[in-house]
Amino acid sequence: MKHLSIIVPDGQNNLSSIIGAYKLFTRANEYWKECGRGELFDIQLVGVSPRVEFYNGLVTVNPHTQISSIRKTDLIIIPSLNHHYQKAIKENEPLIGWLRKQYKDGAEIASICTGAFILASTGLLTGKRCSTHWAVAEQFRSMFPKVHLQTDQLITDECGIYTNGGAYSFLNLIIYLIEKYYDRQTAIFCSKVFQIEMDRQSQSTFTIFTGQKMHGDEMVKKAQAYIESKLHEKISAERLSSMFSVSRRTFDRRFIKATGNTPVEYSQRVRVESAKKAFETSRKTINEVMYEVGYSDVKAFREVFRKITGISPLEYRNKYNKEALL
Structure with a gap:
């Protein structure tokens, strides 16, 4: 035994x-x-x-x-x-x-x-x-x-x-x-x-993304705040690195070390978290929410959403917002 x-x-x-x-x-x-x-x-x-x-x-x-x-x-x-x-x-x-x-x-x-x-x-x-x-x-x-x-x-x-x-x-x-x-x-x-x-x-599906802020890199914290404040804009890593007067390579390395995500991944997670909240609390359509969080391509939005949450935007809305089904 x-x-x-x-x-x-x-x-x-x-x-x-x-x-x-x-x-x-x-x-x-x-x-x-x-x-x-x-x-x-x-x-x-x-x-x-x-x-x-x-x-x-x-x-x-x-x-x-x-x-x-x-x-x-x-x-x-x-x-x-x-x-x-x-x-x-x-x-x-x-x-x-x-x-x-x-x-x-x-x-x-x-x-x-x-x-x-x-x-x-x-x-x-x-x-x-x-x-x-x-x-x-x-x-x-x-x-x-x-x-x-x-x-x-x-x-x-x-x-x-x-x-x-x-x-x-x-x-x-x-x-x-x-x-x-x-x-x-x-x-x-x-x-x-x-x-x-x-x-x-x-x-x-159950994750609530609040941003990885328990690090000491002030430049990265400022970059995170900027990404979160510009939800509707497409922000490139080149633009962010130039804002802080460092090379793209240095910026990416510091961002990944501090947060565990690339700048692009971080931006995606911030946008998807905002979309999740919209699906949970409003009767907005998939397209309305998609545009609100800075996406214009339904396929791209659906792929990113599924990659992060494990399910599609429609499945998420149906699961967490019963009013949306009425």
Whole structure:
């Protein structure tokens, strides 16, 4: 039998991903027993401490065991964290060394949502792809610049390390892992029992783009502000670089380093975010919104919108604005 360690970190208040993972894997085990194959995993909640309080003492969790008692495990799940990530890392330092050792000894590791901060602090994500909640992408990039963050991806799977996007999308990761460890039939059964959509790959539709501003490059901040204030104008990178008296190459390099996007990509994301808000709050047509955000070609607008959100402008409007259907 394989061993599954669902981590219960110290000083955290996010219980849902711990209990959700435990319930789904437990049901997968039960399904295998019903099919005559026996349990696949010995499932344990594993803590840094023997007792952890959640929600200011409202709920107390007594993990089955502590990390110091686990010599070898096969799969580790790191749940989501509170918003104080530096504090979370410091409070769980023993966990970080344990994760490195277990991975070296052959364990696979999955992080849920902001649990990626703990995983990244081990160094195991360096040079690898990673996802986390889109709302903390900027902070994550500033703390772990050597990790290839891809917040458009709902799930990443690389070298026995899995990460996923934000909030309750962890359910999709657990279904993914169940399919990988058990089989497709078990994953489908669990998805039906818990009513979780199968094969969801992107969290782009849910992203709210606020601009990457957590950097110290004042020139880039001014360029960002200019792009955001000239939504209806087509602004070239050459024009922007000349405004700040630097070469195009220097401007692009600094912009990408600070924001993670090229100037063109940044402009596209600002315009699409404005279009999304218009679709959510007004009865304007696709063409009206398209012109408002500086596009004149329907095909080009549709392609950029789909690239960033994962769905078409019409699908987005129908999904988030019921009045538009009346």
